[in-house]
Amino acid sequence: MSRKSGTSATPDTLRTLGEETVLQVRDISKSYGPNQVLRGVSFGVEKGTIYGLMGANGAGKSTLIKVLSGAEAPDSGEIRRGGEVVVFPDPLAAQRMGVGTVHQNPNDGVILDMTVAENLALDWLSDTHSPLGFNRKRVEAQAVKVAETLGMRPDRRMLRSPVRELGVSERQLLVLARALSRKPDILILDEPTSALSREEAARLFDMVRALAADGVTVLFVTHKLAEIDQLCDRVGVLRDGVMLDEFTPEPGKGFDWSAVLTVLFDRTPAEMQREGLPGGNVVLSADGVQLFDDTPPFGLDVRQGQVTVVLGLLGSGKTELLEWLFGAESVIAGNRTLDGRAFAPSHPADAIKRGVYLLPESRHEQAIIPGWSISSQMTLPFAGAYTSGGLMQAGRERRAAEAVMRDIGVVASGPSAPIETLSGGNQQKVVIGRWLLGDPRVLLLDEPFRGVDINARHDIGSTVRKLASSAAVLVATSDLDEALEVGDRIVVLNRGRITADMSLGEASRDRLIDAMSARPSHLLDQAG
Amino acid sequence: MSHQASVPTPARGRPAVNLTEFVVRYGVILLGITLCILFSLTTSGFATWDSAVSILQIQTVAAIGALGMMLTAIVGDLDLSVGAVIGLSVTVAAMMMIQYEFTGPVAILACLIAGMVVGALNGTLIVLLKVPPLLATLGMMFAIQGLKRWLVDGQTLTTGMTLSDGTVVKGNFTDDFTAIDSKEIIGIPLSVYLLLLITLLMWVFLERTRYGRVFHAVGGNPEAARLAGTRVWRYKFGAYVVSGMLAAVAGIVLASRLRQGDVTAGDSALLDAVAMTLVGYAVLGARKPNTLGTFVGALFIGLILQGLTQRGMPYYTQDLIKGLVLIFALLMSFSLHKNRKKRLGQAKKMPSGPLPGKPAGGEPVPARASVGERHG
Numbered sequence: 001m002s003r004k005s006g007t008s009a010t011p012d013t014l015r016t017l018g019e020e021t022v023l024q025v026r027d028i029s030k031s032y033g034p035n036q037v038l039r040g041v042s043f044g045v046e047k048g049t050i051y052g053l054m055g056a057n058g059a060g061k062s063t064l065i066k067v068l069s070g071a072e073a074p075d076s077g078e079i080r081r082g083g084e085v086v087v088f089p090d091p092l093a094a095q096r097m098g099v100g101t102v103h104q105n106p107n108d109g110v111i112l113d114m115t116v117a118e119n120l121a122l123d124w125l126s127d128t129h130s131p132l133g134f135n136r137k138r139v140e141a142q143a144v145k146v147a148e149t150l151g152m153r154p155d156r157r158m159l160r161s162p163v164r165e166l167g168v169s170e171r172q173l174l175v176l177a178r179a180l181s182r183k184p185d186i187l188i189l190d191e192p193t194s195a196l197s198r199e200e201a202a203r204l205f206d207m208v209r210a211l212a213a214d215g216v217t218v219l220f221v222t223h224k225l226a227e228i229d230q231l232c233d234r235v236g237v238l239r240d241g242v243m244l245d246e247f248t249p250e251p252g253k254g255f256d257w258s259a260v261l262t263v264l265f266d267r268t269p270a271e272m273q274r275e276g277l278p279g280g281n282v283v284l285s286a287d288g289v290q291l292f293d294d295t296p297p298f299g300l301d302v303r304q305g306q307v308t309v310v311l312g313l314l315g316s317g318k319t320e321l322l323e324w325l326f327g328a329e330s331v332i333a334g335n336r337t338l339d340g341r342a343f344a345p346s347h348p349a350d351a352i353k354r355g356v357y358l359l360p361e362s363r364h365e366q367a368i369i370p371g372w373s374i375s376s377q378m379t380l381p382f383a384g385a386y387t388s389g390g391l392m393q394a395g396r397e398r399r400a401a402e403a404v405m406r407d408i409g410v411v412a413s414g415p416s417a418p419i420e421t422l423s424g425g426n427q428q429k430v431v432i433g434r435w436l437l438g439d440p441r442v443l444l445l446d447e448p449f450r451g452v453d454i455n456a457r458h459d460i461g462s463t464v465r466k467l468a469s470s471a472a473v474l475v476a477t478s479d480l481d482e483a484l485e486v487g488d489r490i491v492v493l494n495r496g497r498i499t500a501d502m503s504l505g506e507a508s509r510d511r512l513i514d515a516m517s518a519r520p521s522h523l524l525d526q527a528g
Numbered sequence: 529m530s531h532q533a534s535v536p537t538p539a540r541g542r543p544a545v546n547l548t549e550f551v552v553r554y555g556v557i558l559l560g561i562t563l564c565i566l567f568s569l570t571t572s573g574f575a576t577w578d579s580a581v582s583i584l585q586i587q588t589v590a591a592i593g594a595l596g597m598m599l600t601a602i603v604g605d606l607d608l609s610v611g612a613v614i615g616l617s618v619t620v621a622a623m624m625m626i627q628y629e630f631t632g633p634v635a636i637l638a639c640l641i642a643g644m645v646v647g648a649l650n651g652t653l654i655v656l657l658k659v660p661p662l663l664a665t666l667g668m669m670f671a672i673q674g675l676k677r678w679l680v681d682g683q684t685l686t687t688g689m690t691l692s693d694g695t696v697v698k699g700n701f702t703d704d705f706t707a708i709d710s711k712e713i714i715g716i717p718l719s720v721y722l723l724l725l726i727t728l729l730m731w732v733f734l735e736r737t738r739y740g741r742v743f744h745a746v747g748g749n750p751e752a753a754r755l756a757g758t759r760v761w762r763y764k765f766g767a768y769v770v771s772g773m774l775a776a777v778a779g780i781v782l783a784s785r786l787r788q789g790d791v792t793a794g795d796s797a798l799l800d801a802v803a804m805t806l807v808g809y810a811v812l813g814a815r816k817p818n819t820l821g822t823f824v825g826a827l828f829i830g831l832i833l834q835g836l837t838q839r840g841m842p843y844y845t846q847d848l849i850k851g852l853v854l855i856f857a858l859l860m861s862f863s864l865h866k867n868r869k870k871r872l873g874q875a876k877k878m879p880s881g882p883l884p885g886k887p888a889g890g891e892p893v894p895a896r897a898s899v900g901e902r903h904g
Contacts, residue, residue: 347754347757348755348757349758351757352756358755365749365752366751367755367756368749368752369744369748369752369753370748370749371748372744380745380753380756380758381756381757383742384738387737387738391732391736391737392736392737392738434756
């Protein structure tokens with residue numbers, strides 16, 4: 001296939017697509033149970049261009065990527081590659097047809113207990129045409145070949161170390177190298193920089209540009225406006241499962257971000273302005289917290305009357321911090337105080353007794369009991385309060401659950417409905433609502449907006465803000481926009497260190513991004 | 529019932545009107561009733577009161593053991609030492625009464641303590657020492673089978689026999705002890721009442737008390753249960769202790785039936801109990817261990833064996849039949865569902881605690897295809 005740079009982008013939006021359109025998506029719809037996630041998405045990407053895909057959490061981005069990478073079959077609609085309709089029965093088929101995908105979480109793409117070399121050579125190892133017998137030398141030779149596609153030259157020690165010992169960004173690079181070694185015509189990158197440092201991201205961008213110049217078509221999914229500015233020839237905004245609008249940069253001025261954001265959030269940027277609340281008494285305070293072996297201790301006070309956001313990328317330690325505050329995990333060192341009294345929970349049960357509640361990061365793996373009704377999910381931590389003579393009082397449970405459901409707007413057929421029949425956003429409301437049955441002093445919310453549609457996101461946001469008037473609320477997120485949307489005070493955690501702590505008024509995108517992505521070593525350099 | 533953990537909820541957005549859903553829910557029960565009618569019509573002596581009572585009585589030992597095993601299955605494990613503990617309990621009962629000439633109640637107490645100790649050992653191995661449950665209880669099974677042989681020098685302990693050291697044992701199974709399986713009230717042996725009572729208590733406990741609710745939560749998602757404030761290890765430990773004690777009760781019933789310390793007693797009860805527990809998965813489409821299902825499983829296996837035996841099926845084909853019944857029930861539970869791939873996917877997706885090398889911090893958990901995953 002000849003790889004020549006593609007045609008220039010046509011400026012009109014949702015235009016008719018020309019012959020050079022390599023990837024064309026027409027009317028893709030996809031539902032999960034009652035929840036229609038994609039409602040007829042259409043767009044096209046021209047050969048050799050980089051297409052930015054934006055969408056708030058829950059807009060349907062991840063589902064769209066799954067459809068394009070063959071991980072999910074669409075309910076209707078078609079995907080055309082170079083004018084021909086293609087069907088991907090599974091991710092492998094998509095790969096063979098030249099669609100390479102790099103997912104957001106690098107751990108999905110690596111086998112932690114295998115060495116770097118084996119991970120790099122994984123495609124070769126699992127290829128049925130590869131020789132039956134192989135030795136370390138051949139695997140390593142193959143691995144070096146794969147690594148070269150990214151311009152990496154791993155040494156022998158690196159090749160032989162297990163991936164488990166690698167940092168997240170290195171893992172991400174491994175996955176990227178493997179994807180590139182397959183020589184895809186279409187490359188889908190799903191928030192590839194969320195685990196990368198700035199330098200690594202810059203290197204990745206150079207590579208992506210070079211690939212595009214080489215004729216590879218790139219679909220680049222990101223939240224970060226700066227990345228789109230640097231890379232993309234066109235950006236499409238997905239909201240509520242529809243590709244609402246497309247933008248091209250105006251010559252000399254770049255993208256019209258105000259217009260993009262208005263479409264993205266369904267509100268003008270001005271409407272998103274909000275005064276941060278100052279906050280009242282310190283409710284929960286932690287000092288001398290050391291999250292990693294090689295990081296210094298820090299302190300953090302969480303006040304009532306405001307929402308405190310801990311903003312940090314993958315690996316920043318925010319989940320560790322929240323789980324420790326809840327008594328679910330231990331950290332290297334640290335003291336906790338609750339309402340001025342010592343607080344040292346060794347088990348979540350101790351924290352719950354004192355009114356410290358956690359919404360865990362992963363709803364399905366850490367919060368939901370499969371098959372249970374809404375009311376049972378909600379009453380689980382407080383089951384003892386719904387008994388009489390030792391027996392559970394189903395009626396009281398239902399009434400309590402109903403009240404909470406009304407309060408936070410859970411859309412369901414009733415409190416007895418199994419939680420699986422609910423949409424992601426409503427499930428999330430249920431597992432948050434569970435804690436409203438108690439007496440919250442401190443609410444720790446780890447990624448409360450993950451896998452949640454935009455309406456539920458607003459509902460959860462307002463519930464959280466309302467709760468802040470009577471309890472201390474600490475929200476952990478890796479999403480800048482979420483932090484700005486829900487927080488009154490934003491604390492940036494960067495691999496176990498607090499690199500910024502500012503009120504909403506002081507916070508700006510640039511300052512936050514700087515604090516999130518700066519490498520600790522650089523901070524040290526600056527300090528010293 | 530309102531509590532969804534106890535009651536299967538096949539409704540996944542659509543009402544359960546299709547045939548597959550119906551078969552999954554009622555297959556075992558319908559097949560049981562059909563077999564009942566068939567045997568009644570074709571086999572003389574099947575449709576009688578005595579036959580019905582005998583089905584129950586024969587299954588009592590394994591069924592009581594199965595109810596304990598079921599509790600360990602509910603918390604996500606499986607106690608394989610149940611059969612061995614039943615045997616140990618028979619041996620202990622015989623030793624207490626025949627060799628040491630204690631009374632029936634003392635023998636019962638000794639059996640219960642033995643069962644409790646084994647359960648606590650299982651619990652310690654699994655909860656504290658982190659041995660995988662199947663392996664821990666398998667090891668315990670072998671150890672106990674060896675122990676009981678050693679206790680009685682590998683012989684069947686009967687009244688009047690001479691031990692290896694020359695002493696002649698003169699004790700007897702006491703009348704109150706043998707009454708457990710032989711005394712009848714309105715034509716039904718006490719042991720059957722005991723089974724019914726234990727089933728009822730277990731059902732009330734699991735489906736109507738907060739502790740039962742939490743047991744289900746621990747089995748459904750241990751990490752979610754922990755983060756909701758459950759001290760998961762207590763429930764797991766408790767499940768093994770109860771399982772050990774119920775196995776001891778089953779052994780008491782068996783000893784009361786055998787009236788001697790048979791060294792091989794109880795060994796076959798393991799497979800029966802496993803079959804009952806797993807057939808229970810298929811009853812009413814529960815797809816998970818449950819009290820009612822385990823009880824129905826016991827009846828189902830009992831009536832098939834009884835019917836076939838009365839039709840002249842030789843006893844040595846029984847294991848084959850039990851095995852086939854078990855596979856049939858498992859097919860009902862796991863293969864006949866329209867979401868089966870997704871379900872299995874979810875079953876495999878056990879929340880596996882934080883990995884040792886888990887990169888710190890907010891790791892986006894990718895949405896995987898599983899039931900209930902709804903992306904918005």
